[in-house]
Amino acid sequence: MARYIAILGSTGSIGVNTLDVIRAHPDRFKVVALTAGKQIDRLAEQCMEFKPAIAVVSEADDAKRLETLLRQKNISTQVMYGPASLVTAVTDSGCDTVMAAIVGAAGLVPALAAAKAGKRVLLANKEALVMSGNLFMQAISAGGGELLPIDSEHNAIFQCLPNNFTQDSSLQNAYLGVEELWLTASGGPFRNTPLDQLASITPEQACAHPNWVMGKKISVDSATMMNKGLEVIEAFWLFGLPLEKIKVLIHPQSVVHSMVRYRDGSVLAQLGQPDMRTPIAYGLAWPDRIAAGVAPLSLTQLTNLSFSEPDLSRFPCLSLAFAAARSGGTAPTVLNAANEIAVAAFLDEGLPYLQIPVVVEKVLNAITESNADSLDAILQVDAQARAEARDLIRAL
Ligand code: NAD
Ligand code: MG
Incomplete structure (x- = not known):
């Protein structure tokens, strides 16, 4: 029996790899929904090839452009836009399986909707689970679906x-x-870089991962x-x-x-x-x-497989994450939000590389709200942490 697939973030690194696997197994998998942020041309090509029932983009203008491109080719995919439509793509497309591959907090609400609706959730979007762990796991068990990890480490452990x-x-x-x-x-790329050279790391250097080809945000996260x-x-x-x-x-x-x-x-x-x-x-x-x-x-x-303990003085972000995990509550939500803002600022060349952990630590210290029991509470803390991080970066 075929599986019916919705891909949240189909134009990204994980999305493209997912479609590559699906392409090789047309009898097993049918694509019913594809979503993207801004890469309209790539999404149009994907829709022409896989003919999903629904396609979602972020902005109204882009939706119009996508619709025009598709109608020219007689593709009848329904084009929608905005965050609420990401939920529609999961709940109303006839999918039984959802690849959650939007990067960052933007993927939380539709991934949670997939969990609640009892879908098989293929989770690449780790930020969603970090932000809302307890709530997310409850949604999976209430929905009666499955949560299968796509992150390579978690998939290996699974x-x-x-x-x-x-x-x-x-x-x-x-x-x-x-x-x-x-x-x-x-x-990451700076495992052996002399510490005094880390201050001048550029976005390009940080995104050049030695082993994996990935989106920019996760590449920077791998470096730190x-x-x-x-x-x-x-x-x-x-x-x-x-x-x-x-x-x-x-x-x-x-x-x-x-x-x-x-x-x-x-x-x-x-x-x-x-x-x-x-x-x-x-x-x-x-x-x-x-x-x-x-x-x-x-x-x-393979000439050599080696294993060693991480050097926490080189990777302060790892210590901050362990600390947030131990604190629990909304500390991981704050950690994630501050990191997203700091990484975006670094990629925009508005924040030096070594300031990423500094910003994250300050935001963690500034926001001590800890009730992570509802989506509203989580989204509110997320917004507060982002605002705090932006203020800090502006003041630097
Ligand atoms: P990417 O940047 O290549 O792709 C992100 C996708 O999300 C794109 O389709 C983009 O259009 C969409 N998107 C971004 N912002 C959006 C928004 N505001 N609204 C709607 N859609 C939006 O990222 P990626 O490397 O594919 O990573 C995706 C997720 O998978 C991340 O959470 C990452 O941590 C995780 N992951 C990736 C890899 C990898 O090898 N790339 C490995 C493990 C985990
Ligand atoms: Mg991983």
């Missing part, structure tokens, strides 16, 4: 956990023998290792283990995508090429395994 591992910790028998989750991290910090929080919510059982290991080769350590001494790892089509294919077809277009891994051609 593959290495026992089949009957449950996200409901109350049902777990001492976590079924799972002792620790080991998230691997490449360490805020990405790994967000992933620790993501793992905490996804797998329900206590924070102290979640460890980070620097593994520059990005071959081992993460590991699970068991109480009998076993460590299970998932290995593969650094290609997001592997976790995407796993999520789309789970529990089946389908071809993903990924080259086989040749272990004999």
Whole structure:
């Protein structure tokens, strides 16, 4: 039976890789909704190829332009715009599976709508879960759907956990023998850069990731290792283990995508090429395994696999994320919001690289609201943290 897919953020790095896997399996997957922010030409091409029922863009002008492009080619896709239409794309397109691949907080509301509606949610948009962990997990269980991680580390852990591992910790028998989750991290492009050179890092340097090709925001997050910090929080919510059982290991080769350590001494790892089509294919077809277009891994051609502890003085963002995770409540929401603003300012060349953690720390200290029980409360804290971060950056 075919799956009906909605892709939130179809024009991004994850979106394009998702369509690449889908393209190879036309009998298994039907695309019913595609959404994008501003890349109208790319979205138009995608609509011409996959003929979804619904396409959504951010702005009214862009919607008009997309509609014109599609009607010229006799494509009858309904074109909509604005944040509320992202929810419509999830709830009214006839999809049973939603790839949540919008970057940042903009993806929260439609991802949450997918969770509530009982869809299979393929989660790439880690920021959504970081902002609203408790609420999001409740929405998944209330909706009765599934949450499958697409982030390569979490997908690796998902593959290495026992089949009957449950996200409901109350049902777990001492976590079924799972002792620790080991998230691997490449360490990004500045793992060995002399500390005194970090001050002059440019956006271009920060976006040149050694192993993965990704969107700009996550590339900067990988350089600062805020990405790994967000992933620790993501793992905490996804797998329900206590924070102290979640460890980070620097593994520059990005071959081992993460590991699970068991109480009998076993460590299970998932290995593969650094290609997001592997976790995407796993999520789309789970529990089946389908071809993903990924080259086989040749272990004999690997010269070295190394693992080490992260240097927290080099990566203060990682410490800030651990601190926010320990504080709980809305601290992760604040961390994420401040980071989004600081990274956007850095990419705009309005903030030096080394000021990213400085801004995040100040905003975390300034906002101590901690009720994360409702979407309204979370969105309010998110807005407050963004405003605070913008003020700080302006004052610098
Ligand atoms: P990207 O910047 O390449 O793509 C983002 C997508 O979201 C685009 O389609 C864009 O049009 C859309 N978008 C952006 N802002 C929007 C808004 N305000 N409203 C509606 N749509 C908007 O990003 P990406 O690298 O594909 O990452 C997407 C998500 O997946 C992020 O949360 C990232 O952390 C996560 N992720 C990405 C990778 C990767 O390899 N790229 C790996 C793991 C996790
Ligand atoms: Mg990752």
